Amino acid sequence: MANDVLDTLRKDINEIDAELLVLLAKRRRISHSVVEYKISNNKPIRDEQRELILLEKLIAYGKSLGLDSYYVNNVFQTIIEDSVLHQQAMLQQSLNPDALNETNRVAYLGGQGSYSQLACHKYFSRRAGKLVELGCDSFSKITHMVETGQADYGLLPIENTCSGSINEVYDLLQHAQVSIVGELTQSVEHCLIAQPGVELNEITKVFGHPQPFAQCSQFIQTLGEMQLAYCDSTSSAIQEALKTKNSAAIASAQAGKNAGLEVIKSAVANQPDNHSRFIVVARKAMQVSKQIPTKTTLIMATAQIAGALADALMIFKQQKINLVKLESRPVPGNPWEEVFYVDLEANLAQNNVKRALEELKEVTEYVRILGCYPSESMKAVQVINNDSLVEE
Numbered sequence: 001m002a003n004d005v006l007d008t009l010r011k012d013i014n015e016i017d018a019e020l021l022v023l024l025a026k027r028r029r030i031s032h033s034v035v036e037y038k039i040s041n042n043k044p045i046r047d048e049q050r051e052l053i054l055l056e057k058l059i060a061y062g063k064s065l066g067l068d069s070y071y072v073n074n075v076f077q078t079i080i081e082d083s084v085l086h087q088q089a090m091l092q093q094s095l096n097p098d099a100l101n102e103t104n105r106v107a108y109l110g111g112q113g114s115y116s117q118l119a120c121h122k123y124f125s126r127r128a129g130k131l132v133e134l135g136c137d138s139f140s141k142i143t144h145m146v147e148t149g150q151a152d153y154g155l156l157p158i159e160n161t162c163s164g165s166i167n168e169v170y171d172l173l174q175h176a177q178v179s180i181v182g183e184l185t186q187s188v189e190h191c192l193i194a195q196p197g198v199e200l201n202e203i204t205k206v207f208g209h210p211q212p213f214a215q216c217s218q219f220i221q222t223l224g225e226m227q228l229a230y231c232d233s234t235s236s237a238i239q240e241a242l243k244t245k246n247s248a249a250i251a252s253a254q255a256g257k258n259a260g261l262e263v264i265k266s267a268v269a270n271q272p273d274n275h276s277r278f279i280v281v282a283r284k285a286m287q288v289s290k291q292i293p294t295k296t297t298l299i300m301a302t303a304q305i306a307g308a309l310a311d312a313l314m315i316f317k318q319q320k321i322n323l324v325k326l327e328s329r330p331v332p333g334n335p336w337e338e339v340f341y342v343d344l345e346a347n348l349a350q351n352n353v354k355r356a357l358e359e360l361k362e363v364t365e366y367v368r369i370l371g372c373y374p375s376e377s378m379k380a381v382q383v384i385n386n387d388s389l390v391e392e
């Protein structure tokens with residue numbers, strides 16, 4: 001194909017992509033008007049029935065245009081997720097006008113290129129206010145910045161699909177004077193990156209944060225005698241890899257590119273589907289509308305007697321509250337004593353949740369609410385079972 005033919009075809013694609021963006025922006029504006037209606041009429045943000053009808057219609061129409069069901073389904077699931085999360089953010093801001101800042105000063109781990117920075121951009125891009133980034137070198141610095149008013153929000157990774165819960169963050173939450181006001185999930189695609197042109201066999205030292213090292217442990221083992229150097233963030237690992245030709249870092253491809261580094265090997269995490277869940281903390285708790293799916297996280301200590309934890313958990317069953325995560329951590333200074341962190345699908349404004357908390361006080365030694373916040377782990381509507389999405 002002559003170059004001019006390719007150029008013409010690419011020009012056509014560019015024009016279509018630009019038109020798609022114009023339409024997506026128009027759709028988002030309409031979605032913003034829908035939320036205003038939902039706020040005035042006290043309607044739930046999510047309408048799964050409407051999503052189902054929409055997706056079924058779009059899949060059928062897509063088929064008539066020669067587009068396969070998986071493709072149409074994936075594209076529109078993404079569009080609808082964006083719409084729902086934008087509506088949730090708008091509703092929350094209308095309910096908590098005190099929290100509306102002209103600038104959002106956000107403390108997170110690392111600097112340019114850290115996964116926390118990507119998560120920070122993702123979360124605050126949906127919210128009003130100019131983002132002021134405050135990169136920190138430790139998790140405790142992040143909560144300290146929020147506690148002392150130097151930051152409005154802090155962003156902390158709390159769990160990862162490969163390496164599990166991030167204990168340091170759980171332990172910090174035991175005493176930090178902050179409240180969880182939000183959560184988000186960020187996909188984490190680890191790569192081995194180094195200076196341009198450098199081959200894997202030339203690398204003698206790999207820099208990384210302990211979490212990425214844990215998430216890529218199987219790949220790291222294949223590197224044999226390689227020297228590993230722990231850094232306080234992925235951004236510091238990148239800075240180290242920039243210093244010498246024989247060094248590499250574990251980071252995202254984008255972060256590497258921004259720093260002028262190249263990917264030597266991509267997809268080095270133990271599981272291909274690697275996601276981190278982050279929490280957003282602030283000094284003051286926020287009210288969460290009953291119109292959006294909500295999570296409540298609490299910390300509790302039970303007596304050291306048989307059945308004490310079971311008694312506490314029974315309360316959630318009796319009050320029909322879904323428990324989505326239970327985590328235990330030791331109490332510093334009290335060997336073999338544990339505190340439990342509980343994530344509930346619950347809103348503190350619901351009566352059954354209020355009753356459960358009252359009853360919980362009776363059967364535990366200590367309970368503290370760490371936060372009540374909109375759930376952003378959005379479950380996609382299942383159009384039809386996956387088999388029927390396969391083309392005949």
Ligand SMILES: O=C(O)C(=O)C[C@]1(C(=O)O)C=C[C@@H](O)C=C1
Nearest residue numbers: 034045046047048050051080083
């Ligand atoms: O139709 C609505 O109620 C909308 O808010 C729009 C929309 C969408 O973006 O298509 C978003 C959220 C609902 O769950 C369903 C559909």
